[in-house]
Amino acid sequence: MYCGREGVSDTADHVIARGFFLPSERVDLPKVPACTTCNNMKSHLEHHLLTILPFGARQAAAARTLNDLVPGRLARNVPLHRALLDEWNRQWQGEYAQRWTPEMKLPLDSSKVSRLCEYMMTGLAWLHWGVDLTEPTQVRASFFHPTAVRTLESLFLNERWGAKIEEDIGAGTMTYRAVQDSLAPSRTFWRFTLYGIVVGDAIGFPGVRADTIYGVSNPPQ
Incomplete structure (x- = not known):
């Protein structure tokens, strides 16, 4: 997968x-x-x-x-x-x-967290929706600057989304939310938290603290 x-x-x-x-x-x-x-x-x-x-x-x-x-x-x-x-x-x-x-x-390479979320996006999209997100589908997950969170959260309200998922496993150990484009099944949008951890100085955001990873998949261009 x-x-x-x-x-x-x-x-x-x-x-x-x-x-x-x-x-x-x-x-x-x-x-x-x-x-x-x-x-x-x-x-x-x-x-x-x-x-x-x-x-x-x-x-x-x-x-x-x-x-x-x-x-x-x-x-x-x-x-x-x-x-x-x-x-x-x-x-x-x-x-x-x-x-x-x-x-x-403690030292943490935030890119490793993002990469793991990309793996999970691929597996969970297949499990929940039967959708293949492997290449050439574009899959990307990342921490974002806190100032972008309100905009990112508003994307979940877009009317174009069809199927929706919201899961909390282990009482906050792992949470994820996802939505899927009703017209393009491989276009999905995700939000993950792991242990509720706060990461500081994520790659590309020196001095910034974030606790949520957002992910998106898009059909090949």
Whole structure:
């Protein structure tokens, strides 16, 4: 489902990785057929992000997610563990607040989050609508400047959209909303949140903080 090549699917992939969720939340997560090459590339992204993202979790089960899932992953990935220890820093942050509050920052390549969302868009579009978003369909996901959020949210209200989806899996662990063009099935628009994390200095937006990833797919030109 990710590369669009016919006859190469030799495995199945959880579109939304089971590792994002506590064991009690892993029932009936969606799966799609995939080839080993795509599955491995997506898994590499997931293993990296599943270790880092819980540090910024803000959903209801944030503390359990961090305490129960992350220590074992760090133990199995010594280079990443060492890199996180080397690069994290604490600084006091506050703006017009009565108190300064401590905030821990960890290095995160926001392009990895965007790329994972593009994989999920492709798999979920097929699951929900039976639509193929593989090449040459154009698929793009990204963090956006907060000043653009109101405009982006207004796009969900466009009357041209037909089918609509809104899902919350694991009480805020993963949320996504999507709409599909009734006249061009491969034109879709998406919004994702992961753990409710806030990313600062996303690629292209130095100094900006964002907590939502928006995605769009368009038919080939």
